[in-house]
Amino acid sequence: MxxxxxxxxxxxxxxxxxxxxxxxxxxxxxxxxxxxxxxxxxxxxxxxxxxxxxxxxxxxxxxxxxxxxxxxxxxxxxxxxxxxxxxxxxxxxxQRYNQGIEALKDGVVVLDSVGHIDTFNSAATRMLLLRKNDSGQHITHFVRAPHFVRYFRKADFSEPLQFDLRTFSLQVQITEFGVDQKIMLIRDVTERKRVETMRQDFIADVSHELRTPLTVINGYLEMLTDMDVPAPLAKALAQMGSQSSRMTNLVNDLIQLSKLESASRERNGVVFNLTNLCEQVAGEMKGYSDTASVIVEAEGRLMIDGFKDEMHSALTNLITNAIKYGDGEQVRVSLTQMDRGLEVAVKDKGPGIPPEHLARVTERFYRVDESRESTVGGSGLGLSIVKHALEHHDAELKIESVIGQGSTFSFVIPAFRVGEGVEAAV
Known part of the structure; x- marks a missing residue:
């Protein structure tokens, strides 16, 4: 043509x-x-x-x-x-895509490379109280929760974040796409959190109610043990005392875990000496084993801003586990300062944990070896307590284990919680 x-x-x-x-x-x-x-x-x-x-x-x-x-x-x-x-x-x-996004019950917010709002749907408007002319504003102007601000500035969106905002409990997942753009999915988990709170309250109430009868049972068992009874009955009393003590420990751990789960992460912590706390816990473990010893290696006097009782509980559970499963070998607790914060590591020389179990050991009541648990005791809640205590310090438990060489349980307290040379609050 x-x-x-x-x-x-x-x-x-x-x-x-x-x-x-x-x-x-x-x-x-x-x-x-x-x-x-x-x-x-x-x-x-x-x-x-x-x-x-x-x-x-x-x-x-x-x-x-x-x-x-x-x-x-x-x-x-x-x-x-x-x-x-x-x-x-x-x-x-x-138009179909927009209608689909509008039909979602989850909030959708499209952001540019630095976090300014591009578009959003009606669900996001309801949860974040956005208006049509809010496009172009930075997302942290509307979501001022400290955990979200740190989460967004850190720019590590591999895991979702859950936090409270006004009357909502929200779960946020940010995904990068296109050329320097982000899409933020917001899910209202208020009802799920309410159910979870009811479950926690139920466990806490039941655990508290069990404490009183267990105290009575333990008292009578101790009284009967001190009496001169026939050998078969003495053996039965010893077994009953062992199981009663185990149940008491389980109830105490359930109460402690319930407190950790219900505690707000927005609380104000106190500044305390983590080096001294590690040495204190190591001293408390001296009578726990006849052969195992605990060595604390720290780079000076290290101060952190957090919750001392919860950190004490986390360290106690980690060191206790290291002694129990470390075959009586030496346990090392090291505190190392680095650019991203303060690393705390508890290393044992036990048999190690098989790789297929590493992802689940922090689950409630999860046991790697049921047969061994019957001999070393334990409630199966220790690492769950550690996990929740560390979350309140913006830290995450990391587990490295080699079969036959031992395991290392470590976590990093972020730099904004570490204050070198700060006097601990008394």
């Missing part, structure tokens, strides 16, 4: 020029005739170019021509029609 239009255009220009040349030849001025023919052909070309220029600005109809100008106009018309159809389809698709 292009070749035909080009041939017609050349033919038209040639005819005009030859006609001018012929007229000039007939009056004995062929050169002037040739020049006139060229001028006329240029006038026609300018006229056609003017018509397509006006048409491009919607100031006139499309040029009607069977040469290159007509061919170009026809191609532009067809391309514009195809483009309009594509834009219409994309607009319909975009």
């Amino acid at each position: 292009y070749q035909g239009a080009l041939q017609r255009e050349l033919l038209r220009v040639s005819i005009i020029i030859l006609a001018g040349f012929a007229v000039g030849w007939s009056v004995d001025y062929p050169l002037y005739g040739l020049i006139v023919g060229l001028i006329v052909s240029q006038i026609f070309s300018i006229r056609h170019a003017s018509s397509i220029f006006k048409w491009s600005y919607r100031q006139g109809p499309a040029p009607q021509d069977n040469g290159l100008i007509g061919y170009a106009a026809d191609r532009i018309i067809r391309r514009e029609k195809t483009l309009k159809e594509r834009l219409l389809n994309q607009a319909k698709m975009l």
Whole structure:
């Protein structure tokens, strides 16, 4: 089609020029005739170019021509029609996407590279109290919860974050997409948290109610044990005393875990000496084993801002586990300062934990070896207590284990909680 239009255009220009040349030849001025023919052909070309220029600005109809100008106009018309159809389809698709996002019960907020709001749906409007003219504002202007602000600034979105905002309990997951863009999914977990709180309260209430009868049972068992009884009964009393003590420990751990789960992460902590606390816990463990010893290695006097009782509980459980499962070998507790914070590691020389169990050892009542648990005791809640205590310090338990060489339980207290040389609050 292009070749035909080009041939017609050349033919038209040639005819005009030859006609001018012929007229000039007939009056004995062929050169002037040739020049006139060229001028006329240029006038026609300018006229056609003017018509397509006006048409491009919607100031006139499309040029009607069977040469290159007509061919170009026809191609532009067809391309514009195809483009309009594509834009219409994309607009319909975009409308369906927007309708789908609007239909979601979860909030959706699209952010730019630095966190300014681009678009959001109605659910996000309800949860975050956004308005239409809030586009362009930074997300932390509307979500001021300290945990969310730290989460967003840290820019590690591998795990979702749950926090309280006004009357809502929200779970946020941020995903990066496109070119420096983020999409924030917001889920209302208020009802789920209410049910979880009811479960925690139920466990706490039951545990408290069990404490009194267990105290009575333990008292009578101790009294009977001190009496002169037949050997078979003495053996039965010893077993009853052992199981009663185990149940008492279980109840105490359940109460402690319930307190940790219900405690707010927004509380104000106190500054205390973590080095001294580790040494204190190590001293408390001296009578726990006849062979195992606990060595504390620290780089000076290290202060942190947190919750001393919860950190004491976490360290006690970690060191107790290291002694119980460390086959009576030495346990090392090291405190190391680094750029991202303060690392605390508890290392034992026990048999190690198989890799398939590492991801589940912090679950409630999860046991790696049931047969061994019956000999070493324990409630199966120790690492769950550690996990929740560390969450209140913005830390996460990390477990490294090699079969036959031992295990290392470590966590890093973030730098904003570490204050070197700060006096502990008394």
